[in-house]
Amino acid sequence: MFRTAASRSTSLLSRGFASSARAERKVAVLGAAGGIGQPMSLLLKTDPLVTGLSLYDVRGAPGVAADISHVNTHSSVKGFEKDDIKEALTGAEIILIPAGVPRKPGMTRDDLFNTNASIVQTLAEACAEYAPKALVGIISNPVNSTVPIFAEVYKQKGVFDPKRIFGITTLDVVRASRFLGEIKNADPKDIQVTVVGGHSGVTIIPLLSQTKLGKDVKGEQYKALVKRIQFGGDEVVQAKAGTGSATLSMGFAGARFANSLIRALNGEAGVVEPTFVKSPLFEKEGVEYFSSNVELGPDGVKEIHGLGELSAEEQELLQACIPELAKNIKKGADFVAAK
Numbered sequence: 001m002f003r004t005a006a007s008r009s010t011s012l013l014s015r016g017f018a019s020s021a022r023a024e025r026k027v028a029v030l031g032a033a034g035g036i037g038q039p040m041s042l043l044l045k046t047d048p049l050v051t052g053l054s055l056y057d058v059r060g061a062p063g064v065a066a067d068i069s070h071v072n073t074h075s076s077v078k079g080f081e082k083d084d085i086k087e088a089l090t091g092a093e094i095i096l097i098p099a100g101v102p103r104k105p106g107m108t109r110d111d112l113f114n115t116n117a118s119i120v121q122t123l124a125e126a127c128a129e130y131a132p133k134a135l136v137g138i139i140s141n142p143v144n145s146t147v148p149i150f151a152e153v154y155k156q157k158g159v160f161d162p163k164r165i166f167g168i169t170t171l172d173v174v175r176a177s178r179f180l181g182e183i184k185n186a187d188p189k190d191i192q193v194t195v196v197g198g199h200s201g202v203t204i205i206p207l208l209s210q211t212k213l214g215k216d217v218k219g220e221q222y223k224a225l226v227k228r229i230q231f232g233g234d235e236v237v238q239a240k241a242g243t244g245s246a247t248l249s250m251g252f253a254g255a256r257f258a259n260s261l262i263r264a265l266n267g268e269a270g271v272v273e274p275t276f277v278k279s280p281l282f283e284k285e286g287v288e289y290f291s292s293n294v295e296l297g298p299d300g301v302k303e304i305h306g307l308g309e310l311s312a313e314e315q316e317l318l319q320a321c322i323p324e325l326a327k328n329i330k331k332g333a334d335f336v337a338a339k
Contacts (some may be wrong), residue, residue: 023265025050026094028053029044029053030056031140034057035245039247043251053068055078055079065077065079093135094262096254097120098140098251101116102245102247121336127150128153135261135265137258138166141200142199143199145329145332146167148289148333149336151289152332164299166300167276168254168276169195169204172232180211183217191214193214194293198290198325198328199276204229205318226317270295273293277289287326289329293305
């Protein structure tokens with residue numbers, strides 16, 4: 001599944017992963033026994049760049065770890081429950097956080113807020129204490145609010161480094177390439193769509209005009225494609241008929257983003273992923289965090305890229321995104337301030 005030599009690598013999107021020189025890299029997954037945590041942990045176990053997996057959840061993680069540890073790849077796996085979070089986090093260089101309750105039919109990401117906000121705040125406090133220098137990838141929804149929650153906790157603890165906290169929006173990128181590929185009858189591995197903004201509904205902006213196969217998608221077909229990318233999660237929630245949300249595809253996307261972080265940690269140049277980070281792009285509009293193409297480096301964020309030239313339709317999407325995203329971000333920051 002993962003490539004082991006650059007000479008055999010074709011495209012990241014062909015299977016979602018790539019590899020570089022091997023180093024000792026410990027990844028902690030908080031929420032490892034959940035619907036996202038389990039498949040993501042399995043994929044991480046198959047990544048040759050991961051040498052140690054630390055799986056944590058309030059219950060069930062040791063069982064997941066025992067199961068995954070039988071996969072015959074060269075990495076160690078340990079599982080931790082409830083009061084063992086210090087041991088789970090100690091020495092972790094990358095922390096992935098899919099913890100929280102899943103979406104159900106009729107539930108928006110805002111409906112998830114109160115429960116998941118408290119979970120993320122608690123985990124942020126632990127990360128700040130036991131692994132303050134780790135690169136943190138946040139999956140727990142609503143990402144537009146949980147990333148600010150995490151950042152505000154780190155500020156309170158005096159360990160905030162904006163280069164080290166990421167909202168993982170990779171699933172939007174994965175969906176965009178897949179859905180565009182369906183329309184064009186093309187292999188998604190050959191399609192790269194930059195998706196910017198946030199990670200829910202109208203805050204998701206696919207920059208189709210900057211993609212060779214996407215620039216000629218117009219009219220009703222364009223509107224339908226954008227809507228499907230923005231609300232792809234609803235499609236899965238409805239199809240699962242109340243039994244779950246987009247857990248498997250999100251697990252894939254989270255593992256792919258972790259692979260990119262590790263490659264950058266290992267010194268590989270030119271690793272670029274759209275991700276939701278503290279950004280100067282729209283600070284004047286009151287949007288402190290924004291997803292755009294980000295070059296990753298050994299210390300996390302190396303360079304935040306601008307959006308480039310936008311079509312008239314994308315400008316409209318941006319205008320709809322900004323006020324909603326500002327509201328989401330404020331909601332997260334206010335949650336911590338009120339505690």
